[in-house]
Each structure stands twice: as structure tokens, then as C-alpha cells.
Amino acid sequence: MDDSSTLHVQKHVEFIKSLDNKKDLESLLTEHIRMNGAYWGLTALDLMGSLNDLDQDKIISWILQCQHDCGGFGGNIGHDPHILYTLSAVQILALYDKLAVLDSSKIASYITGLQQNDGSFYGDEWGEIDTRFSYGAICCLALLRRLDAINLEKAITYIVSCKNFDGGFGSTPGGESHAGQIFCCVAALAIAGSLHYVDKDLLGWWLCERQVKSGGLNGRPEKLPDVSI
Amino acid sequence: MHGRPRKRGGGDGGASEQKEKAKIAFLEPLQAQVLQNHHNCCYTKEALQKNARLLELNPEVNTAWNYRKLALRHLIASEQDVEVHKALAREELRVIEMALARNYKSYGAWHHRKWVIGLGLSLLENEFRLLDKFMDADARNFHAWDYRRHVASVQGAALEKELEFTRKKIYDNFSNYSAWHKRSTLLSQLFKENGVDILKHSTLSSEFELVHQAFFTEPDDQSAWFYYNWLLDHAAAAPDPKLLSTWPSDAVLITIDEQSEPSQLLHFRGISGLEETILLEGVPIFLCFSKPVTGVSGLTVSVQSVPDSKQALHGLWKPVANKGGASNIWSADLNHFTDAKIKKRVYELSYNVRIEIGSTQGIISQDGHPFLGPVHLTFVLRSTFVGSYIVKDDIHGEQNLKIVEDDKWEPHPEQALAAQSLSMLEKVTWSEKLMKEEIGLCRELLELESSSKWATLTLARLLEVQQNISQDKRLTLRNNTAEVLQLYEKLTRIDPSHAEYYQDRHSLNLLDQITSDSAQLKERWSIGLHGSVLGRDIGILWLNGLSLSKLGYMERLLSLQMLDLSYNHLRALDGLEALQFLVHLNLSHNLVSCVHTLRPISKLQRLRSLDISHNKLTGNSYTGSGVSVAVCWDLSSKNRMATPSSHTFEYLNDIEDVFKCMNLEELAIAGNPGASDNQFRVSLLESLPSLKLLDCKSVP
Numbered sequence: 071m072d073d074s075s076t077l078h079v080q081k082h083v084e085f086i087k088s089l090d091n092k093k094d095l096e097s098l099l100t101e102h103i104r105m106n107g108a109y110w111g112l113t114a115l116d117l118m119g120s121l122n123d124l125d126q127d128k129i130i131s132w133i134l135q136c137q138h139d140c141g142g143f144g145g146n147i148g149h150d151p152h153i154l155y156t157l158s159a160v161q162i163l164a165l166y167d168k169l170a171v172l173d174s175s176k177i178a179s180y181i182t183g184l185q186q187n188d189g190s191f192y193g194d195e196w197g198e199i200d201t202r203f204s205y206g207a208i209c210c211l212a213l214l215r216r217l218d219a220i221n222l223e224k225a226i227t228y229i230v231s232c233k234n235f236d237g238g239f240g241s242t243p244g245g246e247s248h249a250g251q252i253f254c255c256v257a258a259l260a261i262a263g264s265l266h267y268v269d270k271d272l273l274g275w276w277l278c279e280r281q282v283k284s285g286g287l288n289g290r291p292e293k294l295p296d297v298s299i
Numbered sequence: 300m301h302g303r304p305r306k307r308g309g310g311d312g313g314a315s316e317q318k319e320k321a322k323i324a325f326l327e328p329l330q331a332q333v334l335q336n337h338h339n340c341c342y343t344k345e346a347l348q349k350n351a352r353l354l355e356l357n358p359e360v361n362t363a364w365n366y367r368k369l370a371l372r373h374l375i376a377s378e379q380d381v382e383v384h385k386a387l388a389r390e391e392l393r394v395i396e397m398a399l400a401r402n403y404k405s406y407g408a409w410h411h412r413k414w415v416i417g418l419g420l421s422l423l424e425n426e427f428r429l430l431d432k433f434m435d436a437d438a439r440n441f442h443a444w445d446y447r448r449h450v451a452s453v454q455g456a457a458l459e460k461e462l463e464f465t466r467k468k469i470y471d472n473f474s475n476y477s478a479w480h481k482r483s484t485l486l487s488q489l490f491k492e493n494g495v496d497i498l499k500h501s502t503l504s505s506e507f508e509l510v511h512q513a514f515f516t517e518p519d520d521q522s523a524w525f526y527y528n529w530l531l532d533h534a535a536a537a538p539d540p541k542l543l544s545t546w547p548s549d550a551v552l553i554t555i556d557e558q559s560e561p562s563q564l565l566h567f568r569g570i571s572g573l574e575e576t577i578l579l580e581g582v583p584i585f586l587c588f589s590k591p592v593t594g595v596s597g598l599t600v601s602v603q604s605v606p607d608s609k610q611a612l613h614g615l616w617k618p619v620a621n622k623g624g625a626s627n628i629w630s631a632d633l634n635h636f637t638d639a640k641i642k643k644r645v646y647e648l649s650y651n652v653r654i655e656i657g658s659t660q661g662i663i664s665q666d667g668h669p670f671l672g673p674v675h676l677t678f679v680l681r682s683t684f685v686g687s688y689i690v691k692d693d694i695h696g697e698q699n700l701k702i703v704e705d706d707k708w709e710p711h712p713e714q715a716l717a718a719q720s721l722s723m724l725e726k727v728t729w730s731e732k733l734m735k736e737e738i739g740l741c742r743e744l745l746e747l748e749s750s751s752k753w754a755t756l757t758l759a760r761l762l763e764v765q766q767n768i769s770q771d772k773r774l775t776l777r778n779n780t781a782e783v784l785q786l787y788e789k790l791t792r793i794d795p796s797h798a799e800y801y802q803d804r805h806s807l808n809l810l811d812q813i814t815s816d817s818a819q820l821k822e823r824w825s826i827g828l829h830g831s832v833l834g835r836d837i838g839i840l841w842l843n844g845l846s847l848s849k850l851g852y853m854e855r856l857l858s859l860q861m862l863d864l865s866y867n868h869l870r871a872l873d874g875l876e877a878l879q880f881l882v883h884l885n886l887s888h889n890l891v892s893c894v895h896t897l898r899p900i901s902k903l904q905r906l907r908s909l910d911i912s913h914n915k916l917t918g919n920s921y922t923g924s925g926v927s928v929a930v931c932w933d934l935s936s937k938n939r940m941a942t943p944s945s946h947t948f949e950y951l952n953d954i955e956d957v958f959k960c961m962n963l964e965e966l967a968i969a970g971n972p973g974a975s976d977n978q979f980r981v982s983l984l985e986s987l988p989s990l991k992l993l994d995c996k997s998v999p
Contacts, residue, residue: 148338169336196364244484279521
């Protein structure tokens with residue numbers, strides 16, 4: 071029997087479930103991004119029809135403990151708030167269809183406070199700017215039905231200013247095109263009904279050139295393929 | 300985290316397990332301590348050292364970097380001596396370097412460095428030295444490139460110096476995509492600042508020189524080819540928006556049959572050169588630009604028509620496809636038949652309508668380039684009366700009309716298309732001579748490397764570009780198209796994983812050829828009777844069975860009322876929104892798989908019959924968590940205040956988004972996976988209240 075052509079769904083489910091209580095070095099080193107990890111793991115479980123294999127109430131209670139007074143969420147209990155973990159938190163609650171437990175206004179005002187005059191977004195109070203955070207803001211607010219909380223037009227203008235000669239997008243204006251950043255920018259523009267700013271033909275072609283002979287995809291030209299892409 | 304090989308367990312007798320346990324035993328309490336110090340705002344030397352130790356082991360802990368910023372602020376505030384401040388900053392930079400040694404891609408580390416430098420306590424020159432070290436280790440490290448850009452701008456480094464740096468990096472390694480990218484941004488910036496268009500500058504030749512070196516040395520390396528493609532795109536077409544086509548087109552005669560009130564039958568010579576008829580209420584005008592533009596209004600477009608030059612238009616110019624307030628296509632209605640009084644003014648039988656697009660400045664493309672007008676078009680409207688009848692007129696009383704002799708006013712259909720392309724002549728910024736040289740060079744390379752996908756693709760592009768910039772487009776098209784099509788066919792063979800992309804380009808070239816040749820259009824034209832509009836002959840254009848995967852040049856077919864695109868390979872329908880007169884569209888037996896792919900069709904207000912049977916449409920799968928897919932927002936409010944913006948948001952699903960604006964009477968969806976999905980059908984029926992027939996069965 072050819073094993074390599076079957077997806078061993080149950081094994082993947084068990085692996086993800088085991089991550090919940092794992093205490094190895096890898097888990098310790100990634101403790102600060104547990105919120106992201108939870109989102110990826112739970113989405114995968116949902117796709118495999120096993121979302122309820124993990125304790126929903128326990129997870130939701132943990133998520134709420136990660137929220138700060140400012141409205142933003144940290145990556146784990148005791149960790150500082152950041153837009154990336156705020157997005158993951160909201161995404162998980164949307165997955166569970168439990169957005170109602172959140173105070174949308176509080177989260178919306180946290181995100182409003184992160185937007186800058188040029189439309190860009192800080193990741194947190196310390197001022198790192200990146201189009202990943204633009205996506206974080208727009209996706210999060212769309213899920214909460216609160217896109218009115220930011221200046222969407224300026225947010226779009228900023229994202230468009232990060233468009234490059236190859237049709238791709240970088241992290242900031244002038245930043246090299248990278249598939250991860252492109253996902254964030256294109257997704258943000260799609261949510262905002264602004265895909266007409268994307269040069270679909272050019273970017274589409276650049277993206278399909280990310281596929282290498284092995285069949286895998288790289289994030290940028292002449293780079294190695296990576297599962298995350 | 301990326302690019303790490305998977306660890307295979309066991310094999311060393313538990314020694315690695317012991318090591319890991321020791322690491323955990325050290326790291327766990329350290330992490331806890333660091334967080335505790337952070338919460339307690341403890342900024343002692345010991346606390347800072349512990350924090351540094353953590354970051355050295357795990358530079359990804361963002362909270363730990365935040366702590367350092369708070370600590371530094373606190374320490375700087377409690378000390379007056381600037382030298383102490385500088386020492387503190389130096390220590391931070393040292394910690395960062397250690398962290399970067401662990402992971403030179405750590406966002407937290409690089410941002411902390413930026414923050415520390417921002418305090419103004421360190422020398423910027425050192426930063427360049429550090430950057431050189433990182434660039435030598437990995438020339439593609441985008442963190443380093445981004446940081447270098449930041450430091451260069453803080454220092455006010457000259458763009459030319461940075462340009463020289465990229466040239467050096469490219470000579471070190473032609474496949475340094477990061478360097479080519481940087482070059483593109485620098486050149487764009489340089490020419491923007493000097494107000495010069497990149498393509499008009501002699502620098503262009505030296506850029507081509509650099510690229511030639513690259514692809515003759517390493518023809519398989521993609522970086523230079525991407526850059527070359529960019530140069531071509533910019534050299535071939537100036538960025539200002541062009542007026543591609545209009546309806547009515549220039550120098551056309553439109554004969555209006557007055558008898559069929561309230562609508563009128565308009566006769567004119569259409570795209571095939573044959574007589575066409577449209578049933579309309581009023582006379583619309585469509586302007587079709589090459590890019591989405593804003594600013595089309597009564598100020599920027601002047602319309603003069605005798606007898607009513609005062610109020611030539613009925614209402615305002617409207618964007619047909621609202622793309623953030625801009626649109627490729629704008630429409631307005633001529634005030635010809637809307638006023639009952641004018642209808643009865645029988646002494647005016649025919650008159651000219653003169654339109655000047657860009658009469659004043661103000662039409663601007665969405666990416667900020669002004670339309671360079673003015674462009675003129677003139678057409679003639681003529682009313683016909685069959686027989687004679689009495690008309691009452693307020694001013695002239697009763698009048699007895701006679702049959703009007705239709706004197707032979709011959710518009711020149713060829714002239715119409717040609718007139719437009721002359722008046723909209725591309726500002727040829729690149730000489731045809733230079734074009735021939737580049738093509739020659741590419742052919743040379745292909746002789747050496749016949750299976751080079753990049754050289755083959757670029758030759759096809761060069762030939763396409765040559766068509767666009769040549770003075771005699773039609774001749775060049777005829778000469779080049781066969782070869783271009785062959786090149787794309789070759790590409791699907793030598794690079795099969797990208798076959799669909801080459802098929803798209805093949806389709807575009809095929810459509811370019813067909814739509815610019817009136818003989819071919821005539822061949823594909825026939826008169827068809829459409830069921831819902833009895834007694835009237837409408838022309839139908841047959842573009843079926845051409846293996847088309849993509850559409851283009853639809854702006855050349857503006858007057859189309861019926862179109863058959865069945866039995867093709869269409870996956871996208873962009874371009875169809877230009878066909879504003881379309882009443883019937885056949886897209887059966889294609890490859891449309893998403894409902895939102897149908898969006899261009901939702902702009903076709905006159906469409907009554909749509910056949911999308913035998914495609915790949917699935918049911919709306921975005922169910923379950925109740926999270927919607929599409930967001931529509933209304934930019935009609937011109938409220939440009941600071942924050943927040945005052946748009947309205949509608950959260951719709953795909954089917955509602957596409958179909959609720961349409962007035963379809965007939966729809967065919969059989970043969971799609973979604974056709975058997977009840978929710979899909981229900982959603983459709985709810986969005987289309989005017990629907991009479993679904994898959995040829997009456998709708999209850």
C-alpha cells in the first residue's frame with residue numbers, strides 16, 4: 071500500500087492535541103506566541119473536523135486572561151499586548167462562534183490607537199511598523215464588524231505605498247516583496263474591497279514563479295521552499 | 300524557525316534528552332523571573348543582566364525587549380550625565396548583537412536597535428559597518444536591507460551612493476534579487492524627486508546594459524529577468540491614462556427611429572462594420588479609459604449638442620465600476636429625448652454632438668497620473684420619420700411632416716478606430732530602433748539557449764511591446780502575432796508548471812488579433828433573434844471554442860449586445876464590465892469556479908439572460924461560523940476628514956454581492972457542482988427577484 075498518498079488525519083489530530091500540554095524545550099521557547107500557535111492548531115483541528123477534541127471553555131478562559139486593560143491581547147498570560155496576538159485571539163473566538171464574549175469596542179479602540187497618520191499601524195506601543203500589522207488590524211476589525219474604527223482609506227493608501235516593481239508587497243515602503251507580506255497586504259485589500267489596487271496579472275505571475283521544481287513554494291526568488299509559504 | 304531540518308528522535312542513548320532537560324531547568328525559571336521583574340518594574344543591574352541572558356537564548360520574546368526599553372527610559376531619566384546615557388546605549392547595542400548572533404532574523408532585535416539608535420546616543424557609521432557584516436553573511440537578509448534603508452534615510456545618505464552599493468552587490472552576485480529590488484526603488488525615487496520620468500532618461504540604457512550582463516552570464520537566474528520585465532513595462536507605456544474607446548465612437552452616424560416610444564431604436568454601424576440596432580431609452584455616452592480614473596465631470600468633459608447646448612447631458616457622469624471612487628468606464632446620458640418638448644421640435648432632424656474629454660485638467664488615474672487631453676470626438680444624431688404625421692408644437696402650432704430623404708452620409712468605420720488610435724497615440728518614449736536592438740539581443744541569447752524559459756518569455760513580451768509602441772500597430776500586429784502565439788505554445792511545453800499563465804497570455808494575444816481585424820470580426824458575427832426582445836434583430840459575436848482562458852480588449856467591442864464565449868477555458872472574467880449594452884451572455888462550458896469571479900458581470904445593467912451552465916461553481920461554502928466574506932463600502936461620501944472615515948459597510952456573502960444588483964430574467968446554472976446545492980439556489984433566487992427562468996424552467 072502506498073502510504074505517501076494518504077493524509078494521516080488522525081495522527082495530525084493527535085499531534086496537535088499533544089501540543090496543549092507539552093513541556094519540551096520547543097514549547098518553552100515558543101511560550102510567548104502561544105496565542106498564534108493556538109489559532110493555527112485549532113484551525114487545523116477544525117479543518118479535520120476535530121475542533122471539539124479540546125476543551126473550548128478552558129481555552130476561552132485562558133484567552134481572556136491574556137487580555138490587558140488597554141484592550142489588546144498578549145501572546146500568553148503575563149506577556150505584553152500586541153496586535154498580532156489580538157488578531158489570533160479574535161480569530162479563535164470567531165472559530166468558536168463566541169465573539170460575543172468580547173468587548174468589541176475595547177478591542178476596536180486599542181486598534182484605533184495603533185494607527186498612524188500615514189495610515190500604517192504600530193504593532194504595539196513601541197512603534198514597530200509593518201504591513202503585517204495593517205492586516206492584523208483590518209482582519210480583526212472585520213471579524214468584529216468594526217471597520218469603522220479606523221481610517222480605512224488611509225490604511226489602504228499605506229498598504230499600496232508598499233507595492234513593489236514586481237507587483238508584490240513589502241513590510242514597509244521600499245521593503246522587498248515577500249510571500250508572507252504579500253498575503254497580509256492582499257488579504258487586507260481584499261477585506262477592504264480594494265483588490266483593484268493589486269496588479270493581478272503581474273503579482274499572480276510572480277507568485278506562481280515561487281513554485282520550484284520540487285513542487286514546493288519559496289517566499290522570494292532564489293530562496294528555499296518552505297511549508298509555511 | 301524556517302529552514303530547520305526535522306529532528307529525528309533517539310540514537311544517542313538519551314544524552315540529548317539530558318541536555319534538553321538541563322536547558323529547560325535553566326530557561327523556565329529565568330523566563331518567569333524576567334516577566335516578574337517586568338511586572339514589578341524592577342530595573343536593577345542584575346535584572347537587566349537576567350533579561351539579556353534570556354534574549355541571548357531566545358531573542359523572540361517581545362515582552363523582554365519591551366522591558367529593556369522601559370528600563371532604559373527609567374535609567375536615562377534618573378541620570379544626568381550624557382556619558383552614562385551613551386554607555387547605556389552601547390550596552391543595548393551589544394545585547395542586540397548577541398541576540399542577532401543567535402537569530403539574525405529576529406524582528407524584536409532589529410526593532411530594538413532602531414529604537415535605541417533613535418535615542419541619538421550612538422554613531423550611525425557603526426551601523427553601516429554592522430550591516431556590511433550581515434550583508435556579507437547573507438546578501439538577502441531583508442531585515443538588514445530594511446534597517447540599512449532606515450539608517451541611510453536618517454543619515455541623509457545620497458541616493459546615488461546607495462545606487463552604487465546595489466551595483467556592487469549585483470556584480471558580487473547577479474542573483475541578488477534584493478539588490479535589484481532596491482535598485483528599482485532608488486531609481487523610482489530618484490526620478491520622482493527630479494520630476495523626470497524614468498523612461499525618458501539616458502539611465503535607461505545603462506540599466507539595460509546591466510541587465511544584459513546578468514542574463515548573458517546566468518540566463519537561468521530569474522532576478523535580472525524580473526527587473527528587465529519592469530524596465531520594459533515602463534519603457535513601453537507612459538503611466539498617464541489613455542482613452543481607449545468610446546460609445547458612440549468618433550465619426551459615427553446614429554439614426555434614431557422616433558416611433559418606438561418610450562424607448563428608441565438606434566441604428567449605427569457597429570464593430571463588424573455592419574448595421575446594428577439597440578433599443579434604448581435615451582442616448583448614453585460611454586468613455587473607456589486604460590486605467591481607473593477620477594474627476595470625470597461636467598468640468599473636465601464638455602459636451603456640446605445642437606439644439607440644446609445648454610443642457611447637453613441629463614444628469615452627471617457616473618463611474619460604471621466603482622473602484623474606490625475611480626472607474627475605467629464612465630457614463631452619462633445625452634439630453635436628446637428625455638425632454639418631451641425637444642421630441643416635438645421637428646425642424647431639427649439631425650445634429651452633431653461634440654465631446655471634448657479633458658477640456659480642463661482634473662481627470663486623474665487612481666495611481667496619480669493626469670489624463671493628457673484634450674481628445675475630441677464628434678458624432679451625428681439623426682431622427683427618422685416614416686411617413687408623415689401631424690405634430691403639435693407649442694411654438695409652431697400644427698405641422699405636417701413629410702418623409703425624410705435619407706441622404707447618403709457615409710461614416711468611415713475604419714476611420715473611427717484609426718481616428719481614436721491616432722488621437723490617443725502613445726507618447727512613444729522608446730524608439731523603435733532600440734526595441735529592434737533588444738529583440739535582436741534576445742534572439743541571440745535564444746540561439747545559445749533555446750530552452751531558456753526566461754529568454755523565450757521575454758522575447759514574447761518584447762514582441763508584444765513592439766506592437767504597442769509601433770506607429771503602424773496593425774501592421775506590426777499582423778507580423779508579430781503568429782510568432783508570439785508560437786512562443787507561448789512553446790513555453791507551455793518547456794515550462795508546464797506555469798502552462799496556465801502562458802495560456803492566459805496566448806488568449807490575450809489572440810483576442811488582440813481578432814478584435815483589431817474587422818474582417819475577422821465580420822466572420823464571427825451573425826444576426827440572432829433573442830427571445831425576450833421579439834421582432835428585433837440583434838447581432839451576436841461568436842468567440843466560442845478558442846481555448847480562451849482570459850479576456851482582454853473588450854473596450855473595442857463596446858456596442859455588443861450578445862456575446863457567446865462558450866466552450867472556452869475561462870477562469871476569470873475581468874474586462875466584461877466594459878460591455879454595457881450586453882443583453883445576453885453565454886459562458887457555458889468554461890472553468891469559472893468562484894461566485895466572486897462573476898463580479899465584472901454584476902456591472903452589466905442591461906443583461907437579462909446569462910448562461911453559466913457547465914462551469915465549476917460550487918455552493919457558497921462560507922457557512923458555519925457565520926463570518927461573512929465580502930465587504931462593500933460606499934465611497935460616495937466625499938468626507939475626507941482625518942479619522943475615522945465615514946464609509947458605510949455592508950457585510951454580504953458572495954452570491955448577494957454579485958447578483959443583487961443585476962436584473963436577470965433568465966439564468967442557466969445546470970452542470971455546476973453548486974446547482975444541486977439547495978442553499979446555493981435559494982440564495983440565488985433571493986438575490987434575483989426579477990428572474991423568470993432558471994435552467995429553462997419557470998421560477999415560481
